[in-house]
Amino acid sequence: TVTRYSEGIVGMSTAEISITGEPISEATCRFTVDRPVYPDRSFAFLNKAQAQGSPLAERIFAIDGISRVIVAHNQVTVNKTVAEQWPQIGRLVGAAIREHVASGDIAVSDEAWEGMPSTDEIRESVQRVLDAEINPSVAEHGGVIRLIDVQENRVFIQMGGGCQGCGQANVTLKFGIENVIRASVPEVAEILDVTDHAAGRNPYHTPSKK
Incomplete structure (x- = not known):
């Protein structure tokens, strides 16, 4: 079960920054910000060393137990290795995002892209x-x-056959396809499903409850 939580964060004078945290798993949480953080681009920071020179990732990696940070437009996806629950550690991540947005710093440095594999x-x-x-x-x-x-480090996929229109397609993407691709190609920041699921064999089929 996914539990969403949100918090209003005051920064940038009187402006309010709204952040919603969506735990995807025990280890992963996606934070959606009410404004762009890295407009129309994305980047996956695989460790603390790679974050050097990129202020947003540096701030988040300063939190104990953070193992990966993905920045994509107005979303920040964070992986942790500690046992603390997301509502607790999420407050620290939210504060780091607030500090970054208020600072006006860049999210990802040009140097971070230098070691990126080609498209x-x-x-x-x-x-x-x-x-x-x-x-x-x-x-x-x-x-x-x-x-x-593939656009830079953003991957666009399409589901066909029995996957097209399946009610579990989003689960398959988040917990299956994304994990397998990132395990082998960790530089991938976003995996986007462009399938027309409404035209599938069983559009949004949900197994009957017994």
């Missing part, structure tokens, strides 16, 4: 993961995942 390299790596790991699994249920496009 073609990311495309080839993601396609290998789809072919070797993901599609053999979803094929057992009559599904297929297609790689549609």
Whole structure:
């Protein structure tokens, strides 16, 4: 069960910054800010050392137990390794985001991009993961995942067959596809589903309750 929580944070003089935290798992929480943090771009910080020179990630990695930070437009996705629950550690993350937005600092430095694989390299790596790991699994249920496009470190996929229109498609994306791709291609910051699920074989089918 996903529990959302929100907090109003006052910063930038009298402006209120609204942040909503959505725990995706015990280890991962996505924070949505009411304004762009890194407009129309995304970046995955894999460790504290990589965050050097990027003020937002530096602030979040200063919190004990943070292992990964993904910044994407108005969302910040954070992984933790500590046992503290998200409502507690989330307040610290929210304060770090507030401090960053109020400062006017850049979210991601140009230097952070220097070690990024090329778009073609990311495309080839993601396609290998789809072919070797993901599609053999979803094929057992009559599904297929297609790689549609890669823009910088953003991956666009399309679900077909039994996956298109499935009521569990979002769960499959968040807990299956994203985890498998990022395990092999950690530089990927966003994985976006561009499927027209309403046109699927079983549009938004929900298994009957017994």
